[in-house]
Amino acid sequence: MKHIAIIGAGPAGLMAAEAAIEAGAQVSIYDAMPSVARKFLMAGKSGLNISHSEEAALFRSRYRAPDARLADMIEAFGPSDVERWMTGLGIESFKGSSGRVFPVMMKASPLLRAWLVRLQRDGARLHVRHCWQGWDETGALVFATPEKEVRLEADAVILTLGGASWSRLGSDGAWADLLAAKGVELEPFQPSNCGFEVSWSERLLNGFEGAPLKGVRLSVGDQSAQGDVIITNRGIESGAIYPLSPNLIGQISARGGATLEVDLLPDVDMDILTRRLAAANPKDSSSNRLRKSARLDRTKIALVNEIARGVLPAEAGDLARSLKSLPVRVDGPVPMDEAISTAGGVSWSALDDHLMLKALPGVYCAGEMVAWDAPTGGYLLTACLAMGRAAGRAAAGH
Ligand SMILES: Cc1cc2nc3c(=O)[nH]c(=O)nc-3n(C[C@H](O)[C@H](O)[C@H](O)COP(=O)(O)OP(=O)(O)OC[C@H]3O[C@@H](n4cnc5c(N)ncnc54)[C@H](O)[C@@H]3O)c2cc1C
Structure with a gap:
């Protein structure tokens, strides 16, 4: 035998x-x-x-x-x-x-x-x-x-x-x-099938480390995936980002970094979002506008503020576009062992x-x-x- x-x-x-x-x-x-x-x-x-x-x-x-x-x-x-x-x-x-x-x-x-x-x-x-x-x-x-x-x-x-x-x-x-x-x-x-490193500010991490960005659509090049994404002290992690890892890694090796486009409201049509934002009370602060008119939760608002660094487009159409394609700079994959x-x-x-x-x-x-x-x-x-x-x-x- x-x-x-x-x-x-x-x-x-x-x-x-x-x-x-x-x-x-x-x-x-x-x-x-x-x-x-x-x-x-x-x-x-x-x-x-x-x-x-x-x-x-x-x-x-x-x-x-x-x-x-x-x-x-x-x-x-x-x-x-x-x-x-x-x-x-x-x-x-x-x-x-x-x-x-x-x-x-x-x-x-x-x-x-x-x-x-x-x-x-x-x-x-x-x-x-x-x-x-x-x-x-x-x-x-x-x-x-x-x-x-x-x-x-x-x-x-x-x-x-x-x-x-x-x-x-x-x-x-x-x-x-x-x-x-x-x-x-x-x-x-x-x-x-790995998480990615993002240089988050201390301010974001203090309030939102471990918090989920719920039901977002992530795109890189012509590939996209939808789901919840967790903000980690290193960057981002979750099954929603895994399918994008080859594309992200390809871009990172070619250019030293990659940009992930995040649609915070994939189920809301751009026109509807624009109309909602245009109808906001002009006296609302920008956070209130995001909360009440765009109906973003605290974690998504924190991400918008992190990326926009407090400077948000005033015009409703421009703001809607930003919320539907927020550019998040990705530095690299997490260590291979993870x-x-x-x-x-x-x-x-x-x-x-x-x-x-x-x-x-x-x-x-x-x-x-x-x-x-x-x-x-x-x-x-x-x-x-x-x-x-x-x-x-x-x-x-x-
Ligand atoms: C957290 C986590 C969740 C996952 N979830 C899923 C899932 O839900 N669905 C899915 O499809 N996949 C999932 N995977 C991936 C899946 O588990 C692996 O792809 C799969 O186990 C690989 O199988 P393998 O037999 O090729 O190798 P392994 O399972 O890695 O087994 C290799 C074995 O070789 C042994 N070995 C290595 N070197 C030596 C040596 N020199 N001498 C003797 N022995 C040695 C190791 O001890 C190990 O037991 C997950 C992986 C992780 C880490």
């Missing part, structure tokens, strides 16, 4: 193990941390948005410039397969109003527990506190454990080591140096059609460590599971 070593016990690694076992292989799973799938469990804290039920073509279009191989893998194991797979583990799923798919219990731990029980029942051997260090001169895998160094061989190896964010959960990206030393082509890591996910990693050109490294025959890669990118919304986990499954099958047949 073929023996496969899987290094990295996140969702991609565990799915690779499942697929390899189904294909008749024996698997051992190794992880550096004292327990497995810590990022998966962290994703569960916000309900575990594991997939998305939108129409298949739309779902595929969410992946940013995907390699055809990724598209095929997601086709072979897509959202409905993820739901069926969860049902097989005794976990019912439901679709939120936006079509996002979650486990009914809105957490990852029951799913992970059931998954690990099934994997171990099917013969997977799990080794935690095994930090992979690369290969020795004979080609054996080398692991550091609390007691000693362990060396071992396998018929095939699947690397599912994750991206380079939330290093305290195990995904530190340190593997990149090990693969680069073996001649594997890598793309630089970049934060994705990003929900990272782009970059093992280049697709380093992989063959079955996710095997061309430079290292018998060594496969899957999950976030490969260079692809997607917004939040269940796309990340679905792709990790789909890739893990493809790598597990391919390695078992190697």
